[in-house]
Amino acid sequence: MNTFKAFRVHTIDSEAVCRFENLDLGDLDPGAVTIRVAFSAVNYKDAMAARGVGKNVRTDRPCVTGVDLSGIVISSQDPRFMKGDSVIATNYGLGNTHDGGYSEYARIPADWIVPLPTGLSLYEAMALGTSGLTAALAVDRLEQSGLSPDSGPIAVTGASGGVGCLAVDILAGRGYEVVAISGKPEQIDFLKSIGATRVMHREEFLSRKAPLVTNPEFAGAIDNVGGIMLDRLTAQLRPHGKVAISGMVQIELQSTVLPFVLRSIDILGINVSRQLAMPERLHLWKRLATDLKPRYLNMISRPIEFEKLDQVMDSFFNVSTVGRVVIEINDKAPNR
Known part of the structure; x- marks a missing residue:
């Protein structure tokens, strides 16, 4: 060679x-x-x-x-x-x-x-890659915890990033009402074209500063940011809401236990590095080639x-x- x-x-x-x-x-x-x-x-x-x-x-x-x-x-x-x-x-x-x-x-x-897996090309596998595996694990765990399209709207933060885009597409393809949260107003049309029902600007979302818990809007969320974004998400989750956390843009959390106790909120940590065992990897890649395969x-x-x-x-x-x-x-x- x-x-x-x-x-x-x-x-x-x-x-x-x-x-x-x-x-x-x-x-x-x-x-x-x-x-x-x-x-x-x-x-x-x-x-x-x-x-x-x-x-x-x-x-x-x-x-x-x-x-x-x-x-x-x-x-x-x-x-x-x-x-x-x-x-x-x-x-x-x-x-x-x-x-x-x-x-x-x-x-x-x-x-x-x-x-x-059958159903994916080598190119599509890398269009997914770590980001796709992360989005798939988040959706898989949310659904295993009881979430379904009938539960209500799902928020996705950092929606224009790799994990965010794929999560929006996957969730919409499974029939969820998806609210994409992004700091890029120029991407509103793009996010709607891949399945977002509604797009909120990040600053608009963060301006909802009612303390502790506020009007319950979302049945679940995939958070790719962390920090104050996660704080605002948990405050707006419905009773028995679920949030899958994969982002560490902001690692410090400023929150209280009240949303978790008063509304029985579940937090799901998402990690696809060494901690994701091979049987689960195989399961997720199979789903990414079939029922979780993004449409766009x-x-x-x-x-x-x-x-x-x-x-x-x-x-x-x-x-x-x-x-x-x-x-x-x-x-x-x-x-x-």
């Missing part, structure tokens, strides 16, 4: 330095399965690693970033996977403690790999060439990104 292109982060004088490099398989971390990567995606965690924000990548040596990938197995030392298999991998140590998806080839542990993936996602990867990273910090950015890693990637 000739050398191939990869996007690596180095830590030089305590600063993150990103660059494209030519590698061979021996430069990658070991793994039982070698994959020709077709597509990856950009998540906020990837942007943090690329810009050295937080502790999102190892510092002892260079790391290929990218927490998501889809592609074709070219060799395997594990009997669960054969040459030619279409596969997905998300999270675990990818792009953090183990070389990840921003590379034309990847070597990863077999225990991290999900067979591509092509509107929510946009592909970019591998060479333009570094250019999009800063958009995740100036909050200009809408939906999902899919990276075309290999030319003529299969199963588009």
